[in-house]
Amino acid sequence: MIPENEEVKIEDLNLQTSRISRLNYILNYSLSTSTLYILSYFYGLLFILVTIAAIIFTPYLIITLYNEKKTGWLITFFVMVMFPVVLGATLFTSLFVMFVWPISLGFFYFYCFLLKLQARDWVEDESERNRRNLQLIQSKLEEDAFNRRYMK
Numbered sequence: 001m002i003p004e005n006e007e008v009k010i011e012d013l014n015l016q017t018s019r020i021s022r023l024n025y026i027l028n029y030s031l032s033t034s035t036l037y038i039l040s041y042f043y044g045l046l047f048i049l050v051t052i053a054a055i056i057f058t059p060y061l062i063i064t065l066y067n068e069k070k071t072g073w074l075i076t077f078f079v080m081v082m083f084p085v086v087l088g089a090t091l092f093t094s095l096f097v098m099f100v101w102p103i104s105l106g107f108f109y110f111y112c113f114l115l116k117l118q119a120r121d122w123v124e125d126e127s128e129r130n131r132r133n134l135q136l137i138q139s140k141l142e143e144d145a146f147n148r149r150y151m152k
Contacts, residue, residue, distance in 0.1 A: 020122050023064050027116035054108050073115065081108045
């Protein structure tokens with residue numbers, strides 16, 4: 001619901017939806033089966049690419065969740081992904097690359113899978129909220145126009 005003394009701009013509604021939609025699009029991006037099949041023969045290259053993708057995507061993920069005020073998801077990310085990485089890197093330095101890093105990547109991609117399931121609902125909720133807000137803005141404008149025309 002829009003408070004009467006607060007003005008909502010259509011650009012603000014579109015910006016908020018676009019951040020969530022972009023996150024949802026990235027999380028739902030998938031490679032073709034043939035690409036995955038070919039990459040499966042190059043395990044080292046695949047592991048490096050998956051690691052680079054996780055490192056590049058992490059700041060965007062954190063910033064988007066922070067901007068959308070999804071603190072529960074941020075806390076879960078730090079507990080589920082970052083804490084094991086930091087703990088593994090400090091305690092198990094010799095085993096980090098062999099065992100801890102692949103397990104941490106597994107946690108990261110499992111977290112992304114769970115987030116993907118939730119992001120779809122966020123997009124639907126935001127779209128519905130924006131539709132209702134636009135209807136309220138439109139009815140307010142129509143009411144103002146009516147009042148200016150007939151209630152002088």
